[in-house]
Amino acid sequence: MWVLFAIGSAVFAALTSILAxxxxxxxxxxxxxxxxxxVVLLLAWGIVFATGSQAGIANISGRSFLFLILSGLATGLSWMCYYHAIQIxxxxxxxPIDxxxxxxxxxLAFLFLHEKxxxxxxxxxLLITAGTFVMIL
Structure with missing residues (x-):
């Protein structure tokens, strides 16, 4: 099932670029x-309330909150850079660079999460890196 969501993510990300x-x-x-x-905020909270997931807020640890906040900051900075880049x-x-x-x-997953x-x-x-350079040159 995760593959379908990953494909959906790719399709919506592609639409995001064009629509933006x-x-x-x-x-x-x-x-x-x-x-x-x-819009993203309203959509996300709408889904949380529609699925009844808001009850889980009390179970979130301080560590999880911290890393979710840091992730949100990284997302915001990424979006700010991305929108400026596509504007100019x-x-x-x-x-491709994004x-x-x-x-x-x-x-980073190898270094910090110790993934194989x-x-x-x-x-x-290496192929993605090579493809990125081919696309931007």
């Missing part, structure tokens, strides 16, 4: 990011 590039025309990128963030640059060049986060994530890095993962990371 069209919508950001003539608007400050920070304002556009703020509008997008409000071509989406077809910005997106998706290079896959390789960065693999390295096998030959297949290394080759895949």
């Amino acid at each position: 590039k069209i919508g950001i025309e003539g608007i400050n990128s920070n304002l556009a990011t703020a509008i997008r963030t409000v 640059g071509p989406v077809s060049k910005v997106v 998706k290079f986060s896959v390789v960065i994530t693999m390295v 890095m096998d030959l297949k993962t290394v080759i895949g990371g």
